[in-house]
Amino acid sequence: MSITASLTRAWRIAADIADPELPMLSIADLGILRDVRWEDGTVSVLITPTYSGCPAMSAIADDITAAFAAAGIAPVHVRRVLAPAWSSDWITPAGRRKLAAAGIAPPTPGSAPIACPRCASMETAMLSPFGTTACRALWRCRACGEPFDRFKCH
Amino acid sequence: MASSSIVFAGPPLAQYALRRADDALLLGHRLSEWCGQAPMLEEELALANIALDLIGQARLLYAYAAEIEAAGHDEDQLAYLRDAQHYGNLLLVEQPNGDFAATMLRQLLYSAYAWPYWQAMERSADATLAAIAAKAAKECAYHHRHAALWVVRLGDGTAESHRRAQQALDDLWMFTGEMFTADALEAPLITAGIAADPALLRPLWQASLDETFAEATLIAPADGWMQQGGRAGRHGEHLGHLLSEMQYLQRAHPGVVW
């Protein structure tokens, strides 16, 4: 296999790995997966944290190592990169659709109104700027009464 | 033996990163002391989330300091095996939680400084500090918004919440002066464009506090005697108690890992 074909295959393996806290999205959907490249004769997978204290980073690194081992590629070098900094703009269009389908309002900039992921009503309000994980806030829909998570615009 | 105290001996750039790591770690640790005791569930989540962001910032900064020092220390050793006089944090962040008003005022005074500080550091000539800053600036902006909302609610709330908020502000004010000073170790880093000039941050800090205090009907104390010395390792008695609890596990079980 050529290096290009190998790297394409390696990217597919990495891009398939689910995020531990949002398992309906892959690390590629979330924009956490930055690059897969050859470095010093081994495959390097470059990932970036959403938040400085994102507790999922080491779990993601372990999942990458395991997925590559299962595909017969070892060793693999997982490297954390900080620049350019992740923002919610890195979430792909597919990722945003998957968030909405899971009942989590995708990030929208500034004070744009938020649609309820359940009934699409715009009559929504924030309950708490901090939610169940570092990347989410807690909202509530006044029309259907359901609370829902909103992905922080960050 | 791994439980013996270590002394960090990195060059000025590493010491600079270490001091900021100490700020973030100790404030994060203080907030984590609220776990299970916050006044309501939303605040339980908020304080834990803010603590997590700060401890995450600390880890990145410790890892960088250790990398520059190149003495075989890792981020855990820097956090758990240094004694109080080798901590270079601001005195503000080691102050005890007190009541919820005191915690929120401490949070406001720090985040109103940390937000413009990390924004300025995004332009640091040091690429790693600039990258850490890009994340920390956004996180601290979010923390500031949270603290400012609470300070307004408490200050402009009941007579009792106002009294407690004003008391907390009066008690903490003397720890804010040292945020805007630079010692001989940091001055050359400022000249080199690596470190943000704290004197330039003061007007931004003051303006954002003035806005919050006006809405909160709180009065900023006059600048009187200011406590100094955190960056030089001269701390109050509270830091020793904090470290004895935070470092206990690593000191009692040397080298233990998760």
Ligand SMILES: [Zn+2]
């Ligand atoms: Zn609804």
